[in-house]
Amino acid sequence: MCKGLATLPATCLKSAKDIKHKISFLLQKPEPHAAEAKEIKEKTANAAAKRVPDAAEVEKWKESFSHVMSSEKGRRVFTSFLKSEFSQENVDFWVACEEYKKSPASQRAPRAKQIYRQFVEADAPNEVNLDAATRETTRRGVEDAGPSCFDVAQKTIYTLMEKDSYRRFLKSQAMRNPGQRETGGSQDKKNCDWTRRALAGGA
Template sequence: MCKGLATLPATCLKSAKDIKHKISFLLQKQESQEVDHKQTKETKNEDAAKRMPTAADVEKWKESFSCVMNSETGRSVFSSFLRSEFSQENMHFWLACEDFKNTPTCKLDKKAKFIYKQYVAEGSPNEVNLDAATREETCENVTSASPSCFDEAQRRIYILMEKDSYRRFLHSKLILDLSQATRKKDKKSGSHTADIRQELAGGA
């Protein structure tokens, strides 16, 4: 140790060491946060790339509504279209019903009431368009919840999306842009398109 430091009181040396340790800790924490942020960003970009459809995907979706609904990417793209029409609650409800079917028995009652209050009850925050008879039937089903208590309501909303929204989806700017972008990308490199990520994220 140099003479200058040796002449300092022990308390000063301890304080200096403490400050050094704190600075070192903060620098390590900052580096760790930067790495985590970078990894998170890279993961999101990879996930987004996986979700982007190919030209074959888009052509398949044009064949039938079931092709859209049986594809995770198809449901995501269709949800973007529904969002542009302010009717995304239909997809949210359908997905909630799918998830509900796999709910453990001990949680059925609580989850059924939540879905009913969220989507089915009159004046609910995300009320879906159901006829009075189906709404009443669903209300009765929820009182003795079972995995199938939303089946009829879910079927009605599926038909509504298929007969109404899907037809407009086929002629929408979103699907037309996707068709053109994916064809160009597939011809060029065979990779997924990223040309309209922003449109998919914010709605058509």
């Protein structure tokens, strides 16, 4: 038969109070996974905000194609535009050539063959539009795997993008409203949806 709390030893009462305090503390403390999720969400939002170009940068893109290609954000938006035209291989090839030039000499030979097979040779998975003479010049250059073996082909594709795709890019909805916020109305949201995805690193 229970005789009440008074009959319990003092140590038992103290332990019970300690447990009560701990439970109260745990109930007030946010769950770790909820706090982590919030932190991840905030970091993602901050990262996306940093990728949105400001007006001055966008104006630079309008001045010349070189400003687009020298800007990480510019290349991201332009690449997404090329995806919409099914010609992303052009900018991918240009970027691959830039990275190749920075490769250590010991890695150039296998890397050169990889780029050639992916972008240059006839029926390559991501074949770029090169004339026969440029393709042959590039093939011979790849055999030596020098730092400039893709220069002619890269310049050809750069010029193609500058004179063709870039002109359409300037007239696109993306250039009129780059970084448009989602609160800007349903039509604006629809028009700039792919641009925001590009700025966020997706497509």
